[in-house]
Amino acid sequence: xxxxxxxxxxxxxxxxxxxxxxxxxxxxxxxxxxxGDGTGDLAGLRARLDHLVELGIDxxxxxxxxxxxxxxxxxxxxxxxxxxxxxxxxxxxxxLIAEVHDRGLRILIDLVPNHTSIEHPxxxxxxxxxxxxxxxxRYIFRNGRGPDGDEPPTNWRAVFGGSAWTRVDDGxxxxxxxxxxxxxxxxxxxxxxxxxxxIFRFWLDRGVDGFRxxxxxxxxxxxxxxxxxxxxxxxxxxxxxxxxxxxWDRDELHVLIRRWRAxxxxxxxxxxVAEANVHxxxxxxYVRPGEYHQSFNFDLLKADWSADDFRSIIDGAASRAAAIxxxxxxxxxxxxxVRHATRYGLPPGTDYERWLLDGPHEVLDAEAGxxxxxxxxxxxxxxxxxxxxxxxxxxxxxxxxxxPIEVLEDPTWERSNHTVKGRDGCRVPIPWAKDGPSFGFGxxxxxxxxxxxxxxxxxxxxxxxxSSTLNLYRTAISLRRDLFRRDEELEILDLGTDVLAFRRxxxxxxxxxxxxxxxxxxxxxxxxxxxxxxxxxxxxLPPDTSIWFAPPA
Ligand code: GLC
Numbered sequence: 327x328x329x330x331x332x333x334x335x336x337x338x339x340x341x342x343x344x345x346x347x348x349x350x351x352x353x354x355x356x357x358x359x360x361x362g363d364g365t366g367d368l369a370g371l372r373a374r375l376d377h378l379v380e381l382g383i384d385x386x387x388x389x390x391x392x393x394x395x396x397x398x399x400x401x402x403x404x405x406x407x408x409x410x411x412x413x414x415x416x417x418x419x420x421x422l423i424a425e426v427h428d429r430g431l432r433i434l435i436d437l438v439p440n441h442t443s444i445e446h447p448x449x450x451x452x453x454x455x456x457x458x459x460x461x462x463x464r465y466i467f468r469n470g471r472g473p474d475g476d477e478p479p480t481n482w483r484a485v486f487g488g489s490a491w492t493r494v495d496d497g498x499x500x501x502x503x504x505x506x507x508x509x510x511x512x513x514x515x516x517x518x519x520x521x522x523x524x525i526f527r528f529w530l531d532r533g534v535d536g537f538r539x540x541x542x543x544x545x546x547x548x549x550x551x552x553x554x555x556x557x558x559x560x561x562x563x564x565x566x567x568x569x570x571x572x573x574w575d576r577d578e579l580h581v582l583i584r585r586w587r588a589x590x591x592x593x594x595x596x597x598x599v600a601e602a603n604v605h606x607x608x609x610x611x612y613v614r615p616g617e618y619h620q621s622f623n624f625d626l627l628k629a630d631w632s633a634d635d636f637r638s639i640i641d642g643a644a645s646r647a648a649a650i651x652x653x654x655x656x657x658x659x660x661x662x663x664v665r666h667a668t669r670y671g672l673p674p675g676t677d678y679e680r681w682l683l684d685g686p687h688e689v690l691d692a693e694a695g696x697x698x699x700x701x702x703x704x705x706x707x708x709x710x711x712x713x714x715x716x717x718x719x720x721x722x723x724x725x726x727x728x729x730p731i732e733v734l735e736d737p738t739w740e741r742s743n744h745t746v747k748g749r750d751g752c753r754v755p756i757p758w759a760k761d762g763p764s765f766g767f768g769x770x771x772x773x774x775x776x777x778x779x780x781x782x783x784x785x786x787x788x789x790x791x792x793s794s795t796l797n798l799y800r801t802a803i804s805l806r807r808d809l810f811r812r813d814e815e816l817e818i819l820d821l822g823t824d825v826l827a828f829r830r831x832x833x834x835x836x837x838x839x840x841x842x843x844x845x846x847x848x849x850x851x852x853x854x855x856x857x858x859x860x861x862x863x864x865x866x867l868p869p870d871t872s873i874w875f876a877p878p879a
Contacts, residue, residue: 359768671695833877
């Protein structure tokens with residue numbers, strides 16, 4: 327087993343490393359290209375580990391790296407026990423795991439249990455074996471409705487648009503709650519359950535420290551196949567707050583979670599974090615004892631730059647976490663949403679998905695967005711719980727909203743009949759150098775071209791500049807250890823409507839001016855300033871700026 331002594335010792339004595347970790351998300355296709363084919367890979371990641379060490383993070387989460395036609399960026403898996411040849415080899419993954427551990431970091435991988443790729447051998451066998459065969463039982467095949475069975479079995483909608491059912495040549499339909507290239511597995515089937523126990527063990531034996539579980543609110547479907555009642559759909563045609571939806575967030579899911587947890591508990595100090603996109607009242611169910619260690623809290627992904635919104639989200643999450651003894655998780659961006667440096671530059675209430683395609687693009691205030699993004703990370707890094715950083719956040723990367731439509735790869739674009747542009751704009755490869763064909767991402771051009779502004783935002787451009795976003799992240803992550811990591815205490819302070827302020831158990835205070843007027847120095851704590859997201863003018867706190875104050879002397 328590939329686990330160094332230092333990690334084993336710390337793990338056996340530590341109070342759950344993941345409760346306070348800073349986790350860095352690597353979207354492998356776009357992180358660093360080591361072999362020059364234009365696609366990011368394991369060699370690129372291994373060559374850039376020092377960047378992560380310097381940043382001061384605790385763990386890396388790598389997006390899916392398995393063999394896949396990449397119809398959905400790798401969330402369409404063909405073989406859960408191997409590595410995509412574009413990304414490297416299993417031996418390369420073993421080497422990466424060892425090198426990550428050598429540096430005192432941990433590694434989480436992405437597991438996708440809800441569906442496979444249509445190219446998965448099980449699905450190919452199901453297609454070949456025909457209706458009623460045991461091979462079809464591992465997926466969800468049904469006859470259609472209507473006299474010729476040519477209408478889908480239910481009215482369920484796919485997340486990426488259109489019906490959740492696709493018809494095959496012999497007339498049956500298969501279910502896919504995402505893209506048509508991602509058939510849903512039948513988790514009521516014992517073989518599916520056994521297979522995934524084995525997949526968990528395969529990677530745990532190789533030394534990974536845990537898993538990010540994709541679509542953790544999917545998996546179990548109501549096999550009586552009721553239509554979704556129209557009045558229970560939310561604005562995206564999805565999910566209900568009470569567990570009564572036929573394919574989201576069903577109570578029977580928790581049996582699976584407990585089963586997986588039992589597998590993980592056979593190993594030392596591993597963890598799993600749920601991507602459970604459910605009603606906030608249902609989220610605590612996923613982190614009950616014996617279930618997930620953590621669940622992403624996506625509330626900040628949906629919040630405008632507003633002190634009221636931030637306050638109520640922080641308050642709600644902190645009290646929910648305290649009530650069940652789970653740690654909070656804080657996420658500002660990931661590979662599925664418009665980057666927060668751009669979100670915060672848009673007028674409150676903007677529908678980001680629509681804005682990408684339809685604009686009006688001149689309403690974007692990119693400078694304000696960049697400032698607010700810097701201020702925002704000083705919030706998430708100061709809160710109790712763990713903070714997830716998406717690659718490029720530390721460079722202040724904006725969304726590349728003007729990608730030409732010919733280069734779009736996200737299946738959302740096609741499935742939405744060209745009404746939703748999709749997620750490519752937050753997946754543009756990382757700029758490491760000021761110039762070069764892909765700004766140091768690789769020796770040649772990248773699979774998705776970067777805009778010229780990426781040179782100025784590159785690691786090379788920011789590295790030696792003390793006022794850069796990169797150096798703000800480095801300093802903040804390092805200060806966080808002493809100022810904010812030791813306890814879970816949080817007291818929200820009232821410094822005015824437009825001001826988010828809170829004090830942590832250490833006595834350190836965080837003040838964020840989210841309004842449009844400077845906050846007079848007289849209203850601020852008298853303690854020593856240890857970090858601010860912008861240079862301070864006089865001693866007033868300018869708009870869109872965060873300050874960390876040391877505990878009172
Ligand atoms: C999750 C992933 C997303 C993917 C989807 C389907 O939401 O984060 O990128 O498209 O699952 O697997």
